[in-house]
Amino acid sequence: MSINHLVSIADLSDLQVDSLLARAHEFADTTPRRGDLGSTPSACVQMLFYEDSTRTRTSFESAAARLGYSTCLVTASGSSVAKGESLRDTVLTLQASVDPTVLVLRHPENGAPAWVAQGAWCETAVVNAGDGTHEHPTQALLDALTLQRQFGRDGLAGRHIAIVGDIVRSRVARSNALLLPRLGMKVTVVAPPEMLPADIAEWGVGSSNDLDGVVSEVDAVMMLRIQKERMSAATRLDTHAFHAAYAMTTERAARLRPEAVVMHPGPMNRGIEISDEVADGPRSLIVQQVRNGVWLRMAVLEALAVGRG
Amino acid sequence: MASGCAWQCSRPWRWAVAEVTASPAPTLVVVGAQLAGSPETVDIHIDAGLITAITPSRAGLTPPGAQVLHADGALALPSFIDLHTHTRDPGKPQAETVHSAGCAAAAGGYGVLHAMANTTPVTDNPETVMGVWQRGRDAALADIRPVGAITIGLQGERLAPIAAMHDTPAAPVLFSDDGHCVTRADLMRAALREVAAFDGAIAQHAQEATLTAGAQAHEGDPARRMGLPGWPAVAESVIVARDVLLAADTGARLHVCHVSTAQTVEVLRWAKARGIAVTAEVTPHHLLLTDEFIATADPVYKVNPPLRPATDVHAVREALADGTIDVVATDHAPHEDSAKSCAWQDAAMGMLGLETALAVVWQTMVGTGLIGIDRLVEVMSAAGARIARLPEPHVSVGAAARLALVAPDSPWVVDADALHSLSRNTPFTGLSMPVRVLATVHDGRITHAHERSAG
Numbered sequence: 001m002s003i004n005h006l007v008s009i010a011d012l013s014d015l016q017v018d019s020l021l022a023r024a025h026e027f028a029d030t031t032p033r034r035g036d037l038g039s040t041p042s043a044c045v046q047m048l049f050y051e052d053s054t055r056t057r058t059s060f061e062s063a064a065a066r067l068g069y070s071t072c073l074v075t076a077s078g079s080s081v082a083k084g085e086s087l088r089d090t091v092l093t094l095q096a097s098v099d100p101t102v103l104v105l106r107h108p109e110n111g112a113p114a115w116v117a118q119g120a121w122c123e124t125a126v127v128n129a130g131d132g133t134h135e136h137p138t139q140a141l142l143d144a145l146t147l148q149r150q151f152g153r154d155g156l157a158g159r160h161i162a163i164v165g166d167i168v169r170s171r172v173a174r175s176n177a178l179l180l181p182r183l184g185m186k187v188t189v190v191a192p193p194e195m196l197p198a199d200i201a202e203w204g205v206g207s208s209n210d211l212d213g214v215v216s217e218v219d220a221v222m223m224l225r226i227q228k229e230r231m232s233a234a235t236r237l238d239t240h241a242f243h244a245a246y247a248m249t250t251e252r253a254a255r256l257r258p259e260a261v262v263m264h265p266g267p268m269n270r271g272i273e274i275s276d277e278v279a280d281g282p283r284s285l286i287v288q289q290v291r292n293g294v295w296l297r298m299a300v301l302e303a304l305a306v307g308r309g
Numbered sequence: 310m311a312s313g314c315a316w317q318c319s320r321p322w323r324w325a326v327a328e329v330t331a332s333p334a335p336t337l338v339v340v341g342a343q344l345a346g347s348p349e350t351v352d353i354h355i356d357a358g359l360i361t362a363i364t365p366s367r368a369g370l371t372p373p374g375a376q377v378l379h380a381d382g383a384l385a386l387p388s389f390i391d392l393h394t395h396t397r398d399p400g401k402p403q404a405e406t407v408h409s410a411g412c413a414a415a416a417g418g419y420g421v422l423h424a425m426a427n428t429t430p431v432t433d434n435p436e437t438v439m440g441v442w443q444r445g446r447d448a449a450l451a452d453i454r455p456v457g458a459i460t461i462g463l464q465g466e467r468l469a470p471i472a473a474m475h476d477t478p479a480a481p482v483l484f485s486d487d488g489h490c491v492t493r494a495d496l497m498r499a500a501l502r503e504v505a506a507f508d509g510a511i512a513q514h515a516q517e518a519t520l521t522a523g524a525q526a527h528e529g530d531p532a533r534r535m536g537l538p539g540w541p542a543v544a545e546s547v548i549v550a551r552d553v554l555l556a557a558d559t560g561a562r563l564h565v566c567h568v569s570t571a572q573t574v575e576v577l578r579w580a581k582a583r584g585i586a587v588t589a590e591v592t593p594h595h596l597l598l599t600d601e602f603i604a605t606a607d608p609v610y611k612v613n614p615p616l617r618p619a620t621d622v623h624a625v626r627e628a629l630a631d632g633t634i635d636v637v638a639t640d641h642a643p644h645e646d647s648a649k650s651c652a653w654q655d656a657a658m659g660m661l662g663l664e665t666a667l668a669v670v671w672q673t674m675v676g677t678g679l680i681g682i683d684r685l686v687e688v689m690s691a692a693g694a695r696i697a698r699l700p701e702p703h704v705s706v707g708a709a710a711r712l713a714l715v716a717p718d719s720p721w722v723v724d725a726d727a728l729h730s731l732s733r734n735t736p737f738t739g740l741s742m743p744v745r746v747l748a749t750v751h752d753g754r755i756t757h758a759h760e761r762s763a764g
Contacts, residue, residue, distance in 0.1 A: 010534060088650050110525075110536040112652035114606035132654070134536025174536065199533060 002307030005117040005126045006300055009137045009178040017141075017182065020299045024145050025153065027066075027295035038068025043305040046100030046124065047073045048090065050107045055266055055290055056129050056139075060104050063297035069305065072098045091116055091124075100124050102304045110134035125304035133169045139265055140175035142296040144183055146289050147220060150261055157184030162214050164190040164246060165224030165273055168197045172265045173224060177205045190214055192246065211246050216255050222263045223248050223274045243272060250277040261285050335376045337753055341366050342380035342714060344704060345682045353385060355710040358753035363706055378755060383714040383747045386686055387702030388420030388451075390693035391663065392483065392512070392590055393566060393638035396422070396453070398444065399437070400429025404732050405643035407441060410663070411450030412729040413641070415756035417663040418689075418713030418746035420451050423697065426458035427488040433458035433469040435477045442479035450756050454697065457481045459500045459511060463489045468496060471503045482698045485512035487566055488613075490548055492518050497552060501561035508698060510562035510588070513552050515573070516614065520544035525654055527615040531603040537653060540615045546572035553580035553587050564696055565589040567640050569614040571624030578633050588696050590638035591625045593662055593669035598622075598736060608649050608656030609736050612642070629688060630679040636692040639666050643732035661735040664728050667715065668742035676743055712750040716759075719745045 001019040005011065012020070045064040049057060057073070064071045074094065085093070087107070094100060103124040105113045110132035117126040130136040147156055161180060167173045167189045180187050181204065188206035189196065200207045208214050215221070226237060243249075248262060253275075256262075262274070262283045270276055279286060339353040344363075354362040371377065391414070397405040405413075407424070414422050424441050426432035432441060438455045445453025457474040461467045463486045474481055484504055491497045491513060500511050521544045526532040528539025549565055553576060556563035568574065568589045580587045594612060599619050602610040610616060628634040642659025649656050670689065674680045680688070690702045702711060723740050725733040749757040 008534070086647060086651055087655075107652065109652050109654040110538075111606055111654060114535065115608070115652045118606045132536065171536070199528070199539070202530070202533060 001303055003303045004307055006137055006304065007114045007117050007126060007128045008135050009140055009175050014182060017179070020141060020296070020303060021145055021148060023299035023302065024141075024292070024296040025148070027298050028145070028149065028292060032066050034065045035068065037066060041068060041070035043067070043069040043101040043301070043308075044098060045069050045071045045102045045104060045301060046094050046098050047071060047104045048094065048106070049074070049129070050076045051130065053106055053129070055293070056106065059290070059293040060129065060297050060301070062294050063301055066294070067298055067302060069101075069301065072100065087112060087116065088119065088121065092121060095123050101308050102127060102301055104129045106130045108132055125308050127300060127304065130171055132171065133174070134171050135175045136171040137175050138293070138297055138300055139172050140179040141300070142289060142293040143176055143222065143263060143265070144179055145292045145296050146263065146285050149288070149292065150285060151219070156180075158186070159184075159219040160186040160188065160217060161220040161222060162188050162190050162211070162218045163222045163224065164211060164248070166195045166227050167191045167200070167224070168195050169227045170224050176222065177203050181205065188214055188218070190246070192242065211252070215252055216257065218260060219257065220261045220263060221248060221256070222265070224265065225267060226269055226272055239272060247272065248274045248278050250275050253278045253281070253283065256283065263289055265289070335753065336372050336374065337376045337378060337710070337750065337755070338371050339378045339380050339385060339712065339714070339750065342383055342385040344385055345686060350382065353704070353710075353712070355750070355753045358710055360704070360706055360708050360710050376755070378714075378748055378750070378758065380714050380747065381716070383716040384682070385704050386418075386713045386715055387690040387704055388711040388713045388749055388751065389418050389667065389689040390421040390697065390699065390702070391419050391639050391641070391666075392423045392564070392636060392693050392696060393487070393592075393640045394422040394424055394663065395427065395640070395642045395659065396424045396441070397643055398424070398428060399440065401645070404645045404648075405730060407444040407453055408448040408450070409729065409731045410641070410643075411445065411448040411453065413661070413663040414451040415749045415751065416729045416746065417665070418667050418715065418749050419663060420702075420711040420713075420749070420751050421454060421693070421697070421699065422451055423454050423456050423483055425487045426456050426485060427463055431458050431462050432456065433461050433463070435470070435473050438474045438479050438481060439477050442477075449754070451751060455479050455481050456487070456512065457484045459484050459486045459491055460496060465489060465492055465496065468499055468503070471500065472506070475507050475509060482507075482509045483512050483564065483696075484509060485514065485566065487512065487514045490514050490516040490518060494551065494555065498555050498559060501555055501559040501563065505559060505561035508562070510564045510696060512564040512566050513548065514566050515545045515548035515552065517544040517547050520547070524615070526603045526611070527600040527617050529600055529618055531600045535603055535606065535653070537603065542570040542572055542617065542621065545570050545614060546576050549573050549576045553577075553585050556580075556587055557583065557585045560586070562586045562588070567592050567595065567614055567638065568625055568628070568634055569595045569617050570621050574624050574628040574633055577628070581633065588635045588692070589633070590636045591629055591634045592638060592640045593666045593673075594660055594736060595625055596622065596629070596673040597669050602736070606653060608651065608653050609660065609734055611653060611656050611658050612660050613658040626673060626677075626679055629674060630684070635688070636696060637666060637670050637688045638693070639663050643730050644734045645732055649734050659734070661728065661730050661732060664730065665723060665735060665737050665742065667713070667746055668744055669737070671744045672742065710750055710753040714747040714749070715744055716747040717744050719747070721745050
């Protein structure tokens with residue numbers, strides 16, 4: 001199986017989604033380590049990060065290393081990027097010097113990876129590692145992988161997940177809202193009105209302002225990080241009120257169904273959207289999500305590298 | 310180059326200009342043209358910038374030494390009048406200048422441009438108005454009529470010296486903060502009152518600011534899929550509704566720039582039925598392109614107001630056909646490559662228009678049977694002349710020799726690199742166009758001739 005670019009979940013056919021997840025399950029079952037799958041670099045992964053990242057960056061790097069691919073990292077600080085080099089110039093420069101097979105791009109602006117991928121000058125496969133408030137497709141895929149490993153490969157149909165928190169600024173919510181219904185899940189986004197997108201009715205998922213009304217009905221809860229850095233000055237967050245109504249507190253977690261799980265894409269604001277007890281408790285899949293991210297990104301990088309022959 | 314200014318205006322531009330302005334308008338005969346509404350082929354005799362005779366083809370005498378322009382059966386229409394051009398002059402000579410905009414205008418069949426005020430410095434004072442006007446005269450490719458700003462620095466806070474700008478030899482009639490909406494109703498009302506004194510008009514860029522903060526594309530499914538903040542249709546019509554009421558209140562003339570939505574068309578219909586002095590323009594790109602192009606992620610499609618869904622496109626076409634929208638205006642907005650070779654949200658808004666306008670209007674309006682040649686002349690020339698208080702253009706004896714020779718059944722493919730604009734941001738690259746402007750005559754001079762028909 002090969003894919004050309006991974007910019008949006010919408011780029012993937014159902015068959016491609018299934019194939020990526022199946023390959024990720026194989027990696028999760030066999031847990032390949034560095035060098036297990038090849039010792040001579042057969043592909044090169046260029047990481048180009050215009051925003052801070054720890055888990056996504058290291059996850060892609062670890063995935064590449066386990067596949068036997070080489071990696072190169074350029075971040076917004078400490079490079080020409082900080083000197084105002086345009087995104088196209090940066091990509092052209094990296095193509096000329098590193099000649100990557102795959103470009104993993106994180107950018108603060110919605111649509112930047114899509115724009116690079118469509119350029120006639122773009123010679124690499126592009127993976128969107130998060131663009132502004134738009135999409136984060138590998139996160140959604142790793143969440144789906146995590147849910148499948150919890151509930152079974154064919155166990156997602158009919159399951160109900162609540163995605164809770166700052167929906168309007170969340171690329172994770174957007175990608176999951178595109179992906180999880182395709183796997184048969186019922187999705188409800190839960191947020192205070194000012195954190196719901198104005199066009200939520202067009203998303204094709206349920207929405208609610210009442211977490212307490214939803215919490216006892218779901219099989220999984222995905223808590224999102226409050227993104228203070230993406231909030232405008234006018235949008236003041238009343239942390240106490242938010243915590244009272246929308247945090248996954250220990251008390252609220254006690255009302256979850258017995259088998260229900262709690263997820264979080266990280267990094268967590270402990271004590272704001274999730275309590276320590278829940279984050280570290282038996283329902284938490286948060287560490288598994290990180291682990292599964294490596295297997296999923298191996299599958300993605302492999303499919304893109306195959307596509308580039 | 311596939312086509313060129315007749316006197317081969319290769320760089321450096323200034324040198325070529327000096328030569329042209331030094332020579333008197335020659336005696337010229339346009340041989341073998343057709344006039345709108347007539348099957349006969351005629352020769353158009355031109356002397357000292359005026360049409361002196363129109364005779365059956367080849368029957369008239371060609372004075373010795375006269376220049377001959379072979380029309381090869383092309384339609385001789387009055388050259389076009391654009392109410393909405395961004396010349397980027399002063400301020401961005403790498404994107405466009407008054408001179409290069411004049412070249413693009415001539416190539417598109419235009420004889421008059423209205424240069425928008427969002428230059429650097431802003432055209433909000435008599436000196437800048439005169440500078441733009443003077444550079445236009447120097448270029449002598451088309452009449453460049455400055456549009457004065459409504460507010461100082463386009464800031465929407467203090468009224469610009471509108472009367473003082475109008476009192477210059479350039480005598481602007483249209484005033485606009487285009488690129489910015491005049492949001493404050495008190496300023497809009499005061500500006501309307503001021504232009505009413507000399508029968509001017511306020512050209513409003515209708516965009517309610519609080520509904521479009523950070524907007525990147527039409528609020529709809531394509532923008533949603535790309536994660537781009539939306540520009541809702543109602544943000545346009547809500548301002549137009551307010552402004553037609555202010556126009557009624559002041560008795561002044563309101564002109565609505567670049568109408569893009571069906572809702573705005575409805576408001577205009579209501580206002581015109583009430584006898585309110587409102588006119589409106591539509592751009593060629595809003596007649597042809599839809600917001601589906603957002604999916605390409607190519608910022609060449611980023612424009613303000615944004616490309617709209619097909620229902621809006623059909624609504625503005627019908628409005629242009631039935632007179633609810635009066636005129637086609639290009640909103641020609643050149644941008645240097647770096648302003649478009651970036652991610653969508655970083656990219657500048659706007660697209661080229663002058664050199665493709667006729668072809669797009671032909672394709673969307675004439676080719677579809679929505680309008681005939683008479684209405685085409687109206688929306689490309691006559692209506693613009695009335696709105697800008699210019700003499701009505703005619704192709705008739707005694708009239709100024711301002712002609713666009715339009716060759717139907719002469720398809721061509723748009724190539725951004727072959728355009729005369731200094732910028733390349735046309736959304737029509739690769740598109741096959743049904744008609745071409747064979748030549749343009751401006752006050753008796755050939756300002757554009759395809760494949761050097763000039764003899």
